[in-house]
Amino acid sequence: xxxxxxxxxLGVALIAGATVFGASAMAQxxxxxxxxxxxxxxxxxxxxxxxxxxxxxxxxxxxxxTADEQRxxxxxxxxxxxxxxxxxxxxxxxxxxxxxxxxxxxxVSALEAKIREEALAAAPVSDDAVKAFYEKNRxxxxxxxxxxxxxxxxxxREAADEVLEAIRNDKEWDKDAVGKWEDxxxxxxxxxxxxxxxxxxxxxxxxxxxxxxxxxxxxxxYAAADKLGEGQIATEAVRDGDVWVIxxxxxxxxxxxxxxxxxxxxxxxxxxxQGLDERIRAAIEGLRKQYVTELHPERLxxxxxxxxxxxxxxxxxxxxxxxxxxxxPGAPELRDGVLR
Numbered sequence: 001x002x003x004x005x006x007x008x009x010l011g012v013a014l015i016a017g018a019t020v021f022g023a024s025a026m027a028q029x030x031x032x033x034x035x036x037x038x039x040x041x042x043x044x045x046x047x048x049x050x051x052x053x054x055x056x057x058x059x060x061x062x063x064x065x066t067a068d069e070q071r072x073x074x075x076x077x078x079x080x081x082x083x084x085x086x087x088x089x090x091x092x093x094x095x096x097x098x099x100x101x102x103x104x105x106x107x108v109s110a111l112e113a114k115i116r117e118e119a120l121a122a123a124p125v126s127d128d129a130v131k132a133f134y135e136k137n138r139x140x141x142x143x144x145x146x147x148x149x150x151x152x153x154x155x156x157r158e159a160a161d162e163v164l165e166a167i168r169n170d171k172e173w174d175k176d177a178v179g180k181w182e183d184x185x186x187x188x189x190x191x192x193x194x195x196x197x198x199x200x201x202x203x204x205x206x207x208x209x210x211x212x213x214x215x216x217x218x219x220x221x222y223a224a225a226d227k228l229g230e231g232q233i234a235t236e237a238v239r240d241g242d243v244w245v246i247x248x249x250x251x252x253x254x255x256x257x258x259x260x261x262x263x264x265x266x267x268x269x270x271x272x273x274q275g276l277d278e279r280i281r282a283a284i285e286g287l288r289k290q291y292v293t294e295l296h297p298e299r300l301x302x303x304x305x306x307x308x309x310x311x312x313x314x315x316x317x318x319x320x321x322x323x324x325x326x327x328x329p330g331a332p333e334l335r336d337g338v339l340r
Contacts, residue, residue, distance in 0.1 A: 004125045011164040017038050031044060031049070033045050035048055035075065051078070052074060055225065077187065086310065112280065115145070115279050125268045133270075141258040144206065145252060146203055146205050146253070146254075146255065147204055147253075148202065148203050148204075149200075149204050149222070149250065150247075150250050151245050152185050152203055152246040153246075154189070155249065156246075157237060159188070163188055167184075177231065181199075200250075201217060206226075220239075225247050228248075
């Protein structure tokens with residue numbers, strides 16, 4: 001590895017460290033000794049030690065076999081990164097919108113980290129708070145039975161009854177029940193998210209929750225499946241809003257009770273996050289009152305959202321639509337005997 005290189009992962013990590021550690025990282029006279037001055041920026045022994053502390057050990061080992069070599073090469077890369085950052089500021093790249101947006105994101109992350117540290121230091125989550133949350137939400141941690149449900153979703157009850165009648169009249173059904181169910185789901189189910197996989201909803205809890213946190217189903221499907229044996233199909237379709245669902249029970253999973261001892265760390269982290277969110281909301285409310293002096297939400301109607309998701313100002317009345325550049329023409333084709 002070259003002793004002087006362009007900005008790499010290490011150089012970026014060292015620069016990023018400056019957002020967390022200040023020049024007063026150490027008060028000892030040794031730490032205050034300057035190592036390098038770059039423009040108006042003076043880096044001391046303490047500054048470099050603090051920034052190196054944030055670099056993973058395997059990255060340090062890539063710099064050289066000895067500590068002296070690691071320090072020299074790290075310093076060279078830090079200088080290179082600082083110089084390039086200075087050049088970028090001289091070119092006013094920090095004023096470019098995309099760059100400014102990244103800088104804002106870094107500052108937001110730094111402020112959130114600061115608020116988090118203050119929250120934990122001021123009011124760490126106590127054992128009593130963890131226990132109180134567990135007791136209040138005991139049903140969440142109780143033992144439960146989840147049922148694996150397959151479904152065929154139809155638009156009308158008549159359509160559902162026709163499918164059920166076809167199953168009942170199929171004398172060969174038991175010879176290949178899974179394969180025939182799969183064919184029916186693929187052919188008739190209007191729920192395209194499950195129709196190609198046997199209508200499989202996975203394991204469903206009594207409240208309609210599934211293994212996918214973003215997917216919940218009508219608890220009536222669980223209630224219908226709970227009356228069935230393994231592999232059985234409900235004799236009547238279940239109404240779910242505007243559709244009708246044929247339900248089949250395909251398995252059962254019983255989860256044990258999750259004790260306070262097992263869940264205490266998860267609950268502690270959850271409560272800590274809730275406290276952090278509350279502090280951030282309070283900080284934002286205070287900043288809004290202090291700095292937001294003019295707000296016109298009614299003017300949002302002048303903003304349109306383009307197909308690609310980009311937000312653009314609404315076109316003024318009478319303005320001509322923007323013409324996009326033509327795509328590069330492809331190879332000519334022979335159509336009807338004519339080269340086009």
